[in-house]
Amino acid sequence: MADAAHRILELAEHALSSPFPLRVRAWDGSEAGPPGAPVLVLRRRRALRRLLWRPGELGLARAWVAGDLDVDGDLYAALDLLSGLFWDRDEPDAPASAARTLRRAAGVLRDPDSYRLVRRALSLAGAGLPPAPPPEELRRRTGIAHTKRRDKAAIAHHYDVGNDFYALVLGPSMVYSCALWPAEDTTLEQAQWAKLDLVCRKLGLREGMRLLDVGCGWGSMVLHAATHYGVRATGVTLSTAQAAFARKRVAEAGLTDRIEIRVQDYRDVRDGPYDAISSIGMAEHVGGERYLEYARDLYALLQPGGRLLNHQIGRRPLRDEDAYHVDEFIDRYVFPDGELAPIGVTVARLEEAGFEVRDVEALREHYARTLRAWVGNLEGAWKEAAAATSPGRARVWRLYMAASAVSFERNRIGVNQVLAVRTAPDGRSGLPPTRTGWLS
Structure with missing residues (x-):
């Protein structure tokens, strides 16, 4: 059993019909694969069982979150190499993915070579039922997606991990969205300040205006707008943990007379009209079936001439699928x-909801750099972060953020700021005639 790595590599390369791009280190200490490549470490036999029972992205994620699998070396390089096998499977003209190939190798036993290798893999992995998913996995959901109750539960799963954990990852700004990096020596705090200020300038905020921040998080946007632009701001979130943190920040800043934080669904906001609305990193939660409703609700909350800044992650168009896409690891x-x-x-x-879209700005490379900064924060405070939530949850965030950084860098996903306006009945937008005018 001292050649487990060689046997795993043989199985992988047969399934892929090509060389496996990573080096493999198994639980018995054996290693195999290209010298100098990042090392995929299978700490326990259970890692192989997870991959055999659920080939592809989800089996890999479960092994990672449970601590059965790790990477020794450059995590970003390893994920970039793996992405061609697991996460690029739906891209146009992409080769057959490892997920499909491994399922075929496990299920189509008429091929003698596949039959022999699968039997060897099962013997190597050890007998037993499929390992239970790690406790961090969200496995049971009831009801129709994107109802108010289910959305609140989904937000709690993601955002109520713990304010202490997020503070370690995000840093003092407590901004959980793409930053704006104007220079190489810009710090994360400076980059988040620059992003918030860009949003304020695009919205044309001025003293006395009413601002609604949808999905306000820990209150950073409303604090910035009230402090630097003199607005009266309302922030809504479904996370009770975020709201408590944001209210404390508002009180400490002495801005309780200018800022209100509510635990409220955006569909229940009824106190318009507002002069401006910001939605930063929230619309990804809305869902395809509800997106037009979301846009119409925000349109109704704006006065004529009011602006919306919608800051949202998007993906590349793919063939032969619905417009909206759900990633299995991220979803669970x-x-x-x-x-x-x-x-x-x-x-x-x-x-379609009535807005006139006036400007779209892509910030894809900025999000890759932001994510790398967050991963660096997490890795630099690993013990504290794991203690603040759980080791498994910390591993989830490290994998998610590092893989997302690679996806932004490779142009598999992007992030865009869309500036839209509710024009007046006579067609006037109230916007300056050039882009430079509304950024001054």
Whole structure:
């Protein structure tokens, strides 16, 4: 049994019909694979059982979250190599993925070579039922997706992990969305300040205006807008933990007369009209079936001439599928019921709701750098972060953020700020004639 790595590599390369790009280290200490490549470490036989019972992305994620599998070396390089096998499977003209190939190898036993290798793999992995998923996995959901009750439960799964954990990852800004990096030496705090200020300038905020921040998180946007632009701001979130943290920050800043934080669904906001609405990193939770309703609700809450800044992650268009896409790992471990759509779909829905879209700015590379900064924070405070939530949950976030950084860098997903306006009945937008004018 001192050659487990060689046998695992043989199985993988047969399933892929090509060389496996990572080096493999097994629980028996054996290693095999290309020298100098990042090392995929199978700490326990259970890691192989997870991959055999659920080939592809979900089996890999379960092994990672449970601590059965790790990477020795450059995590980003390893994920980039693995992404071609697992996460690129739906891209146009992509080769057959490892997920499909491994399922075929496990299920189609008429091929003598596949039959022999699968039997060897099962023997190597050890007998037993499928390992139970790690406790961090969200396995049971009831009801129709994107109802108010189910959305609240989904938000709690993601955002009520713990304010102490998020403080370690996000840093003092407590901003959980793409930052804006104007220079190489910009710090994370400076980059988040620059992003918030860009949103304020695009919205044309001025003293005395009313701002609604949908999905306000820990209150950073409303605090920035009230402090630097003199607005009266309302922030809504479904997370009770976020709301408690945001209210404390508002009180400490002496801005309770200017800022209100509510635990409230955006569909229940009825105190418009507002002069401006910001929605930063929230629309990914809305869902394809509800997106037009979301856009119409925000349109109704704006006064004529009011602006919406919709900051949202999008994905590349794919063939032969619905406009909205759900990732299996992210759906079970990170953002339950989250859906990504191409930017063209988002713009079309906003305009269908009545908005005039005036500007779209892509910030894809900025999000990759933001995620790398968050991963660095997490790794630098690993013991504290694991203690603040759980080791499994910390592993979820490390995998999710590092894999997302690679996806942004490889242009598999992007992030866009869409500036839209509710024009007046006579067609006037109230916007300056050029982009430079509304950024000054």
